[in-house]
Amino acid sequence: MKEKNDYQEKLLTVFMTFLKIGLFTFGGGYAMIPLIEYETVERHHWIESEDILDIFAIAEATPGVIAVNTATFVGYKVAGFWGSLLATLGVVIPSLTIISLIALFFQEFQSLEWVGYAFRGIRAGVIVLILGAVVKMGKKGEYTPLTVLILMLAFGLASFTNINVIYLLLGGAVTGLAYQIWLNKKISNGENSGEDK
Amino acid sequence: MYLDLFITFFKIGLFTIGGGYAMIPLIQQEVVTHGWLTLLELTDFIAVAESTPGPFAVNIATFVGMEMGGLPGALITTTAVVLPSFIIILFIAKAFTNFQQNKWVQGALYGMRPVVIGLIAAAVWLLMSTGFISEGAEIHSVDDLFSALQYLEIIIFVIGSFVYFRFKLHPIKLILISAGLGMVFFGVLPMFY
Numbered sequence: 254m255k256e257k258n259d260y261q262e263k264l265l266t267v268f269m270t271f272l273k274i275g276l277f278t279f280g281g282g283y284a285m286i287p288l289i290e291y292e293t294v295e296r297h298h299w300i301e302s303e304d305i306l307d308i309f310a311i312a313e314a315t316p317g318v319i320a321v322n323t324a325t326f327v328g329y330k331v332a333g334f335w336g337s338l339l340a341t342l343g344v345v346i347p348s349l350t351i352i353s354l355i356a357l358f359f360q361e362f363q364s365l366e367w368v369g370y371a372f373r374g375i376r377a378g379v380i381v382l383i384l385g386a387v388v389k390m391g392k393k394g395e396y397t398p399l400t401v402l403i404l405m406l407a408f409g410l411a412s413f414t415n416i417n418v419i420y421l422l423l424g425g426a427v428t429g430l431a432y433q434i435w436l437n438k439k440i441s442n443g444e445n446s447g448e449d450k
Numbered sequence: 451m452y453l454d455l456f457i458t459f460f461k462i463g464l465f466t467i468g469g470g471y472a473m474i475p476l477i478q479q480e481v482v483t484h485g486w487l488t489l490l491e492l493t494d495f496i497a498v499a500e501s502t503p504g505p506f507a508v509n510i511a512t513f514v515g516m517e518m519g520g521l522p523g524a525l526i527t528t529t530a531v532v533l534p535s536f537i538i539i540l541f542i543a544k545a546f547t548n549f550q551q552n553k554w555v556q557g558a559l560y561g562m563r564p565v566v567i568g569l570i571a572a573a574v575w576l577l578m579s580t581g582f583i584s585e586g587a588e589i590h591s592v593d594d595l596f597s598a599l600q601y602l603e604i605i606i607f608v609i610g611s612f613v614y615f616r617f618k619l620h621p622i623k624l625i626l627i628s629a630g631l632g633m634v635f636f637g638v639l640p641m642f643y
Contacts, residue, residue: 314562321532375628382621
């Protein structure tokens with residue numbers, strides 16, 4: 254009986270956490286990453302800090318909304334199917350509610366001056382948050398000449414060209430695989446002199 | 451019509467990889483060719499979606515659904531846009547626990563991790579270059595750059611960075627603080643000069 258209660262409590266926490274994430278991320282996509290990282294890694298310790306980058310990589314490389322993908326994934330890891338369902342509902346419900354209301358009063362909303370002022374501030378604040386996510390995840394990164402090169406290339410191409418991010422992720426995956434194959438060859442050729450990789 | 455809404459947004463959810471702004475072209479094409487919104491209405495709404503919480507694609511799905519079929523319409527489009535992700539990720543999450551330690555999966559992830567960091571860094575760069583320089587400014591010299599800078603936004607960014615990194619604030623607190631600073635800088639201050 255106690256176990257059942259613990260599980261229900263966990264489900265509730267998952268739901269409330271993603272409700273909060275859905276409610277407080279403006280600008281979608283990348284703006285959600287810092288908050289998801291904070292809540293799932295630092296606060297609730299649901300996800301290891303090493304794993305969160307992998308989850309973001311998968312969420313971006315699969316179809317659909319990144320925030321929803323991440324919510325589904327984390328929810329599943331924490332509490333199985335019901336966890337993923339509640340996490341997804343949690344992240345979507347704030348949008349659904351707020352946008353439904355706005356759709357009813359679309360013209361009025363657009364003319365709310367003070368809302369506009371607040372959002373100009375929020376836009377600047379969101380940059381701080383995403384910068385924080387880069388710093389945090391950057392610290393966890395594994396730096397070799399190869400990964401640094403990939404990072405710089407991804408940054409440059411995403412900043413200065415219109416390339417679809419999926420090609421960048423695919424390119425990264427292929428490079429990583431090729432590197433793995435090369436390592437394997439090296440090991441099987443017996444050239445491996447004390448390297449433990 | 452409800453079926454049409456469902457199928458269209460299911461397709462949008464299924465075929466847009468990379469999320470966020472990568473979804474705009476497909477959404478635009480589908481929504482405009484169906485005659486659900488004009489291009490102008492869509493552009494207006496993109497601005498609203500940016501200033502409301504939540505994922506952009508979910509916001510726009512809800513909005514179109516609401517405009518076309520009221521609350522039932524909104525529920526249908528929102529479910530439709532989320533459903534493909536949900537199903538796909540559920541399978542991946544199930545399999546991932548088994549495959550995560552696989553050598554090849556690790557190899558691919560080894561190459562993808564730096565891409566993700568690079569992409570997030572690029573998001574910072576893009577937000578800075580659009581947020582800190584006034585829109586449509588032509589920059590040919592250093593003087594042009596200085597006159598096009600949005601100083602108030604930059605000040606909010608600097609204050610925000612200081613309190614966020616120095617005091618390790620919760621992200622939500624930072625959002626609230628920057629909303630407050632925005633109202634002070636753009637609403638209250640102009641009243642005095």
